[in-house]
Amino acid sequence: MKKKILIIEDEIDLIKVLKDTFEKENFQVFCAENGEEGIEKFYEKNPDLILLDINMPKKNGWEVCKEVREQSNIPIVMMTARDSEIDELKGLNIGADDYITKPFSLKVLVVKVKKILKIDENSSYKIGGIYFDFKSGELEIDGVEVELTRREIQFLEYVIKNKGIIFSREQLLNEVWGFDFEGDDRVVDTLVKRVRKKLRAYSEMVKTVRGMGYIFDEIKN
Structure with a gap:
């Protein structure tokens, strides 16, 4: 808020x-x-x-x-x-x-x-038209509030706080879903697609690194 x-x-x-x-x-x-x-x-x-x-x-x-x-x-x-x-x-x-x-x-x-x-400057993230509050899970894109699921909030918070680092699907499963998750790692791909759609013009900030995983990168291609 x-x-x-x-x-x-x-x-x-x-x-x-x-x-x-x-x-x-x-x-x-x-x-x-x-x-x-x-x-x-x-x-x-x-x-x-x-x-x-x-x-x-x-x-x-x-x-x-x-x-x-x-x-x-x-x-x-x-x-x-x-x-x-x-x-x-x-x-x-x-x-x-x-x-x-x-x-x-x-x-x-x-x-x-x-x-x-x-x-607290560390309680939120802002760049360009993106505003994400780590405490409330509130995401705004160009001033418009975007609704996120609990899992999407967890994913965004983790990759933003660790921006510039490449994470494998297995690492993201452990960090976002938990070590006891027994499903298919393709759920990560599905989640990434949903998050990219909600980031709209900033979707490319969640990049795919072929053969390695995903990275949150502030540098646009």
Whole structure:
């Protein structure tokens, strides 16, 4: 499940940059251009974290932070052009979880957000339009969720975590089906076909190595 971020910011260009950045990191992003709209989106979208500017029309960041905190304990990161210890303390005192001063590094902000949300980079896999969550077994291809069986999840997790390594059918049987499996090793071929179909445009990443087995390879032919 994608984490949801609400950006409350009145600078249109910055909104676009932040939205693009976090969507590339596989977040679901909602935006508001003033404090009042931000409060509405907070109630409507139930985000996991809020990126909140201070100087905004209609309701400023302090007011938004205070109102949100009265209703929820979700993380709030305040963004401001001000560089004052007093402002930072004020934000933290009214319930903000962290504070970042403009101009800021997008990489630093992403790391900060992931740390607050306790997102483990090793708990999922993302490349191109593929997103696979090892914990939930959720697979998305180009933003579309794809349903997997338990065996398909086990297979994908194993080959992705061991990408670049060639596995024989026997090895895959042992790792995915278990050592006590007594069926035909051709079930591996059938499973691979199903997984390739579900990977759609990325099916060629599960490659056949003639006479040896299969490999998950990020390099396209």
